[in-house]
Amino acid sequence: MKFKPIKDTRQEAALFVRRALSGFALILLALAALAGRFWYLQVEHHDEFQARADSNRILTRPLAPARGLIYDRNGVLLAENIAAFRLEIIPEQVGDMDALLADLSATIGINDDDIARFKALRKGKRAYQSVPLRMKLSEEDIALFAVNRWRFRGVDVVPYLTRYYPRGQEFGHLVGYVGRIDERDLQRLDPSRYAGTTHVGKIGIERSYEELLHGEPGYELVEVNADRRPLRVLERVAPTPGKNLHLTIDVRIQDAGEAAFAGRAGASVAIDPRNGEVLAMISVPGFDPNLFVNGISSTDYKALLDAPDKPLLDRALRGTYMPGSTIKPFIAAAGLELGVRKRDDTVLSTGEFHIPGQQRGYRDIRAGGHGRVDLEQSIAQSVNTYFYSLALDMGIDRLTEGMARFGFGAPTGIDLVGESSGVLPSRAWKRARFNQPWYPGETVIAGIGQGYWVVTPLQLARGVATLAARGVPQQPHLLRATQDGFGDEPTKLAFSAPGEPVFRDLANWEAVRDGMIAVVNGPTGTARTMGIGFPYTIAGKTGTAERYSRTTEAWEHISQVAIERHQVLFEAFTPAEEARIAVIVALEAGRAGGRDAAPIARTMLDAWLEGEGPPPDALAARTGDAP
Amino acid sequence: MIDVAVANLRRMAGSLLGKPRMDLPLLGALVLLALVGLVTQYSASDLDRGQAVAQGVRLGIGGLLMFVLSRIPPSTLRNWTPWAYAGSVALLLVVAVLGEGRGAHRWLDLGVLRFQPSELLKLTMPMMVAWYLNQRPLPPDWTSLGVVCVLIAIPAGLIAEQPDLGTALLIVASGLFGVFLAGLSWWRIGLILGSVAAAAPIAWNFLHEYQRNRVRMLIDPDSDPLGLGWHIIQSKIAVGSGGMWGKGWNAGTQSRLEFLPEHTTDFVFSVYAEEWGLVGVLMLLALYAFIIGRSLWIAANARDTYSRLLAGAISMAFFVYVIVNGGMITGMLPVVGVPLPLVSYGGTSAVSLLAGFGVLMSIHAFRKRGAA
Numbered sequence: 001m002k003f004k005p006i007k008d009t010r011q012e013a014a015l016f017v018r019r020a021l022s023g024f025a026l027i028l029l030a031l032a033a034l035a036g037r038f039w040y041l042q043v044e045h046h047d048e049f050q051a052r053a054d055s056n057r058i059l060t061r062p063l064a065p066a067r068g069l070i071y072d073r074n075g076v077l078l079a080e081n082i083a084a085f086r087l088e089i090i091p092e093q094v095g096d097m098d099a100l101l102a103d104l105s106a107t108i109g110i111n112d113d114d115i116a117r118f119k120a121l122r123k124g125k126r127a128y129q130s131v132p133l134r135m136k137l138s139e140e141d142i143a144l145f146a147v148n149r150w151r152f153r154g155v156d157v158v159p160y161l162t163r164y165y166p167r168g169q170e171f172g173h174l175v176g177y178v179g180r181i182d183e184r185d186l187q188r189l190d191p192s193r194y195a196g197t198t199h200v201g202k203i204g205i206e207r208s209y210e211e212l213l214h215g216e217p218g219y220e221l222v223e224v225n226a227d228r229r230p231l232r233v234l235e236r237v238a239p240t241p242g243k244n245l246h247l248t249i250d251v252r253i254q255d256a257g258e259a260a261f262a263g264r265a266g267a268s269v270a271i272d273p274r275n276g277e278v279l280a281m282i283s284v285p286g287f288d289p290n291l292f293v294n295g296i297s298s299t300d301y302k303a304l305l306d307a308p309d310k311p312l313l314d315r316a317l318r319g320t321y322m323p324g325s326t327i328k329p330f331i332a333a334a335g336l337e338l339g340v341r342k343r344d345d346t347v348l349s350t351g352e353f354h355i356p357g358q359q360r361g362y363r364d365i366r367a368g369g370h371g372r373v374d375l376e377q378s379i380a381q382s383v384n385t386y387f388y389s390l391a392l393d394m395g396i397d398r399l400t401e402g403m404a405r406f407g408f409g410a411p412t413g414i415d416l417v418g419e420s421s422g423v424l425p426s427r428a429w430k431r432a433r434f435n436q437p438w439y440p441g442e443t444v445i446a447g448i449g450q451g452y453w454v455v456t457p458l459q460l461a462r463g464v465a466t467l468a469a470r471g472v473p474q475q476p477h478l479l480r481a482t483q484d485g486f487g488d489e490p491t492k493l494a495f496s497a498p499g500e501p502v503f504r505d506l507a508n509w510e511a512v513r514d515g516m517i518a519v520v521n522g523p524t525g526t527a528r529t530m531g532i533g534f535p536y537t538i539a540g541k542t543g544t545a546e547r548y549s550r551t552t553e554a555w556e557h558i559s560q561v562a563i564e565r566h567q568v569l570f571e572a573f574t575p576a577e578e579a580r581i582a583v584i585v586a587l588e589a590g591r592a593g594g595r596d597a598a599p600i601a602r603t604m605l606d607a608w609l610e611g612e613g614p615p616p617d618a619l620a621a622r623t624g625d626a627p
Numbered sequence: 628m629i630d631v632a633v634a635n636l637r638r639m640a641g642s643l644l645g646k647p648r649m650d651l652p653l654l655g656a657l658v659l660l661a662l663v664g665l666v667t668q669y670s671a672s673d674l675d676r677g678q679a680v681a682q683g684v685r686l687g688i689g690g691l692l693m694f695v696l697s698r699i700p701p702s703t704l705r706n707w708t709p710w711a712y713a714g715s716v717a718l719l720l721v722v723a724v725l726g727e728g729r730g731a732h733r734w735l736d737l738g739v740l741r742f743q744p745s746e747l748l749k750l751t752m753p754m755m756v757a758w759y760l761n762q763r764p765l766p767p768d769w770t771s772l773g774v775v776c777v778l779i780a781i782p783a784g785l786i787a788e789q790p791d792l793g794t795a796l797l798i799v800a801s802g803l804f805g806v807f808l809a810g811l812s813w814w815r816i817g818l819i820l821g822s823v824a825a826a827a828p829i830a831w832n833f834l835h836e837y838q839r840n841r842v843r844m845l846i847d848p849d850s851d852p853l854g855l856g857w858h859i860i861q862s863k864i865a866v867g868s869g870g871m872w873g874k875g876w877n878a879g880t881q882s883r884l885e886f887l888p889e890h891t892t893d894f895v896f897s898v899y900a901e902e903w904g905l906v907g908v909l910m911l912l913a914l915y916a917f918i919i920g921r922s923l924w925i926a927a928n929a930r931d932t933y934s935r936l937l938a939g940a941i942s943m944a945f946f947v948y949v950i951v952n953g954g955m956i957t958g959m960l961p962v963v964g965v966p967l968p969l970v971s972y973g974g975t976s977a978v979s980l981l982a983g984f985g986v987l988m989s990i991h992a993f994r995k996r997g998a999a
Contacts, residue, residue: 009932012932016809016935020808035909037953037959046869046871053868
């Protein structure tokens with residue numbers, strides 16, 4: 001090794017030490033700067049980064065609450081939850097979604113409806129959230145999927161609770177059904193409460209008490225990795241199940257009525273006049289609500305829509321019927337209260353009534369008339385002339401006002417969605433509807449429940465219940481009690497305050513009631529046979545309204561077939577002295593109210609009686625027999 | 628015969644173990660650092676004992692190499708230097724032609740052993756610069772500087788082409804530190820730094836697109852939070868959420884939940900910072916400062932210019948690891964693949980680092996007479 005003579009090793013060493021010192025100083029400076037940077041991140045901005053770390057790692061996963069069950073007043077189950085399986089897809093984990101869906105459809109039963117719904121639902125969710133594709137998989141589908149599972153990344157079979165309505169079509173309208181949440185539902189639902197929920201009440205009780213039935217969702221704080229794959233549950237707040245609902249409905253009455261309709265289109269409502277509890281609410285034909293829970297097939301849906309007897313129409317709530325003669329007790333009540341008639345005033349029925357100075361005749365049911373009749377006879381025999389003249393004497397304005405006090409022309413406010421308000425004839429209504437003045441002839445026919453009159457079965461039932469309760473209106477309702485859990489005692493709901501009494505003088509009520517008693521029990525009553533053998537006195541009234549105007553071609557065509565010609569109605573309450581049930585029956589086609597509608601009402605009253613136990617006198621007689 | 632053999636063995640063992648040849652403070656600091664590294668590895672790998680053991684084995688191999696090198700006198704090293712340098716550059720050329728690696732051609736597969744020839748340069752580069760400057764009058768003149776630049780540029784260019792910007796940077800730094808310690812005048816340093824700054828825009832054009840993106844991400848990581856900015860953002864979240872006292876060992880959520888990529892290798896410092904907080908970071912930086920300072924002290928007490936420059940360059944290159952890695956994980960410097968020395972997972976860097984400390988130990992053992 002050669003060394004250059006000019007090298008001064010001592011000076012080189014000294015230079016090196018200076019350089020090493022300055023280099024080390026620079027290094028310390030740089031390390032201090034780095035330390036400063038750490039201070040800046042770890043102390044100065046710690047909170048911000050802590051928050052970001054937390055939001056990174058913790059995912060809040062909603063837990064859907066179990067939906068509350070629905071019972072009738074006796075504890076009979078009307079809606080329950082059963083275990084089922086559904087197919088879910090996590091879009092993020094799927095490469096080619098269209099190919100996957102095509103492949104799935106080819107493998108198991110996925111139809112176009114499922115795919116359309118899936119695509120709609122997907123819009124509202126993030127890519128890592130799973131979206132249901134098909135509900136309520138059959139066992140075969142589950143097996144097929146399990147075998148082919150390796151082909152479907154991001155697809156999973158998930159257990160869940162699905163709604164089941166054990167009584168099928170009987171309560172399709174009343175209890176309603178839940179269905180998959182769709183885009184329209186999303187607009188009215190609180191997204192945070194429904195984050196984990198797939199179904200929502202669509203109609204009926206399920207819809208109107210959605211709030212109670214749904215319950216409060218819980219959540220899980222799940223620690224996830226960067227792929228959002230859950231690693232463990234940090235915290236779990238269990239969902240609060242929805243409240244169980246106990247309805248006012250008595251399935252025994254509902255069953256009996258449903259059976260008695262024997263498939264004939266119509267509706268029936270039974271109410272406890274003392275408190276407005278709806279004991280039965282029947283609309284025939286019904287539909288199976290279970291079809292709708294997991295998405296009805298378009299074929300099934302079309303069949304229901306196109307059926308001539310409109311099974312999807314809730315006739316009790318929205319059916320429109322001309323009240324006909326069933327309105328007469330109410331007209332009578334209004335006339336008495338107004339002082340237009342006294343109980344014993346009589347009217348001569350000649351078979352045809354004329355407005356003074358007018359040519360047009362208004363007919364009685366019986367050709368040649370009923371002779372001279374008082375109020376009781378007029379109700380019992382349904383004497384049109386009596387009510388023509390009464391209506392004319394009251395005038396339309398007072399008639400409208402009197403009928404409004406029984407609730408006609410307005411929704412009853414029952415705890416269901418979609419109620420119709422019917423039509424209570426009035427000058428104002430006609431002006432608003434047709435922009436025409438009111439004619440006296442219209443007042444005349446309004447007196448017998450014809451013309452513009454439209455009532456829903458529920459409205460009529462409320463009217464009858466009000467009449468039955470000596471004119472004290474009670475709010476019709478379906479919810480009797482709520483229950484937090486299975487072990488808990490159901491909490492009975494307080495009744496709403498009764499409305500303003502219709503009768504100022506109860507003698508007027510007695511007069512109307514006696515007329516209605518005579519309908520069922522009098523020698524000339526229009527429903528003479530329906531009360532035979534019933535332990536309590538039944539007060540009732542028939543109604544037979546023509547379905548088609550006599551001037552139209554349809555009338556000519558149909559007039560040959562009596563059964564098709566009329567809408568027939570029957571209203572009743574019992575016991576006549578202290579009514580505990582009021583019932584109305586409306587049949588869309590029948591010969592006469594007394595003949596076709598009244599027997600259905602009687603069947604329902606018999607069923608009610610069974611539940612009530614033997615009447616007090618029978619009970620007394622039996623205890624008397626005992627030694 | 629047996630007696631002679633036993634006597635020879637005994638003498639060998641005595642010479643190996645008898646006299647403390649190593650600098651004990653430096654050795655202690657390195658052992659402490661290795662332990663911190665193992666503990667952090669164990670946590671960062673989510674309590675994967677295998678990974679900690681594997682790292683321990685590598686540290687053991689590195690320690691053995693350090694021990695062996697510490698027994699080799701610096702004069703011997705000096706005699707090998709040109710051959711070692713030429714050999715490692717030749718291996719780089721071989722790798723450039725037929726090397727294999729993950730996206731980057733930097734590995735050489737020798738069947739039983741896979742290693743990166745670029746790691747060899749971390750030692751042979753400062754050796755070569757020291758060897759050359761040792762023969763030149765100091766402080767270096769323009770000629771010396773020019774020759775050194777060529778010596779640096781050849782391997783650095785080959786490595787940057789692999790592409791492995793981090794290693795190239797370390798090698799360039801270790802070479803330049805040699806010139807700096809040799810006493811290159813400050814005005815020349817200023818002139819060089821000025822022209823580098825002026826040439827930076829030109830160099831930009833020679834960068835790979837992914838390398839440019841790394842620089843862009845540094846300026847605005849949020850522009851692509853799930854793509855290239857992800858590393859920087861997640862690392863800063865990890866560090867920042869650690870706070871003053873840290874989340875505790877094995878409680879770092881960022882790394883354990885795989886938000887943090889490369890959390891056992893290049894970004895292990897983020898895991899450490901998340902788990903031990905600012906206090907832990909300051910203690911670790913203090914440990915690094917001590918190792919660098921002690922190494923420079925050894926260099927200052929070296930027997931000759933070659934040893935001095937070599938020891939000094941190795942010490943200061945060690946600092947480059949720390950500052951580049953720390954700057955990267957805190958979002959101050961671009962993402963370049965520079966590990967945190969002796970803490971990051973990976974055999975090659977641990978072995979080459981410990982080999983460097985072996986050279987330092989040897990220089991310490993053969994220091995000036997009279998030096999402490």
